[in-house]
Amino acid sequence: MTSRRIPTWRRLAWAAWRPPSDPQFYGELDIDASALLAYLDQVRAVSGVHVTITHLVGRAVAHGLSQVPELRTRVAFGREHERESNDVFFITSLEGGKELSGVKITDVTHKSAVDVAVELTRRHAAIVSGADPEFGRSKALLGWLPIWLLRPVMRCGAWLTTALDLDLTVLGMPRQAFGGAMVTSVGMWGVRRAFSPLAAYYRMPVLVLVGAVEQRAVVVDGQVVARPVLGITATFDHRYVDGSQAVRFAAAAREYCADPRAFEPG
Template identity: 30%
Template sequence: MKKHKELNFVMRFGRLYRRKSINISVMVNISEEGRHDLSFATLRDVDRMSVTEIEEQLSKNAGQIRRREDPHLGFALRLIHKLPHFFTKIFLRVFGFLVHDLNLDLSFARLPQDPFGSVIVTNVGSLGIKKALVPLVPLTRAGLLVSIGQVCKEPIVVKDKIEIREIMHLGVTFDHRFFDGAQAAKMIRDFEAFLKPEEK
């Protein structure tokens, strides 16, 4: 997204606006007393971070969320859990309108600004799922979702020979209102180049 800025947009009132920073959110599973809940940890200005810094920040944020200690999200989750289902839907719509459409900073109310960022990443492999395509969630306003599947051994062709290798499938879903196949192809080529092993 740093290289291809046309991938980093948010939609307000039907128009696209370029985000000033590159933020991603990673889904976090919260398990307690037989209940399962899903939250998210947001990493801001992720393009300026090293892989090690991303891992450290993600571990820290996920730990805070599971302990209900996140200064912003913890408050929002506690509020949502106390509201009746009908009022929860109203709260989320009002929240989305204020934060996304009006672009208001509600940090004074301990509500995060642009909470989901540009990309949402979810590790479905931790649930034993090999591959999945995650549906778009209108509330998030994220134009790109990436699912990380479970690592499995599969037969693949390597130099015209079949070999057994450990494979991890990535599922990518993108909002066609934000960009189309041409922009997505650029992103995929860059991603493949980044993961390609160095020639010996």
């Protein structure tokens, strides 16, 4: 693992704001989803696995992290430390959407879309059945603590497991629990576009929301035609990311979405 001194502008950002109540900025992309939908049809037919748009966007996010190494960092004691792999946290719903949980998929860059879908389905099923040890311990801890104590415990836990890089799974706090980015879908509820804040204990640079795919009128080669369009929004923590890095991240995500087959691991 490597570490480097944090640039002056980012040191000022860390000094100026508390994490991350203020230093957030937002972005949005409208992506022609034709290639994504065609790839989904193909990979589902070949594998029999229900791969979704959210799985593919998670792979696109991991590709963005690989192309913008400044985002692939964690901060501790005034220095940036490169993360070992591109891990993506997928938010999942329980009890028909009444409760939210999530699963961190490690090293998403080097896993196929099918691998991501299978692992996420398996881990989600374990959480629903109560067989997932990490979630069980975390839920027990959070359910036992009074609300006034939750905030300092969650912040302290995030600092220990991300800044200090400790593995406290036995206490329900796994090492770098949220990975390097977070992905969640609002499209499953028919929502076209939504934004969400970053919580202080995430300690990650970006949260991505996947909207619904809709047929829209777009201009192609000077002609107005109907195309399936996917709306994606992102929330960035300005202490990690500036505008130019966010633009490069978006370009890498768009590159993946234009031809997801090209980025499957060999």
